[in-house]
Amino acid sequence: MTAEPSQHDPFSQTGVSRHPQSGVRHIPGRIFLVRHAATEWSRLGRHTGLTDLPLLPDGEADAVAVGRRLAHLEPVLVLSSPLRRALDTCRLAGFGDRAETSELLVEMDYGDYEGLTTAQVRLDRPDWDLFNDGCPRGETIEDVARRVDPVIERLRGDTKLCDGDVLVFAHGHVLRVLTARWLGLVASEARRFALGPARIGLLDWEHEWAVLGVWNQ
Secondary structure, three states, X not given: OOOOOOOOXXXXXXXXXXXXXXXXXXXXXXXXXXXXXXXXXXXXOOOOOOOOOOOOHHHHHHHHHHHHHHOOOOOOEEEEOOOHHHHHHHHHOXXXXXXXXXXXXXXXXXXXXXXXXXXXXXXXXOOOOHHHHOOOOOOOHHHHHHHHHHHHHHHHHXXXXXXXXXXXXXXXXXXXXXXXXXXXXXXXXXXXXXXXXXXXXXXXXXXXXXXXXXXXX
């Protein structure tokens, strides 16, 4: 299960760390990314896109533990995928009453590969690479980037979010792509940001640079 917060927990800090930015009027706050807790398919490594699975009982416990780690935050915005595994993680973490759902944050559509593991797909396509090849009758990683880019534009451009913390509850691949795009990388670089169930990442700023604060914690 997710570890209890401690003085060494990078998410136990209060307040937003700000850095002067040359020529930037509005300074976005920190963005906490939370992958949903474990489901039966995530436990087995099966690609879970739009299939609306519930959390496992120990996944529910992990979601509550995530809430304890983030309980000190007073977010100015809470976003969640509408799929139940993300929304239930948000609710069990204690932020469900203020969550705004967005279809832009649903998981990648795996098309014909929904419910399959990578090993199963590679029985027929030995060289298949999700980040390069996408999914037949589903999405490519660039399709996911086109969905998350407007989310990033909102988080960077809305003056009401300045100097405030934002929480985003969603799914593994969509959050990985969001992270790559936040850092100015091409969507396929999302392959470098593995994020486990009920794990948290932090997007932040240093001077005028969008940075990765902490990851997969």
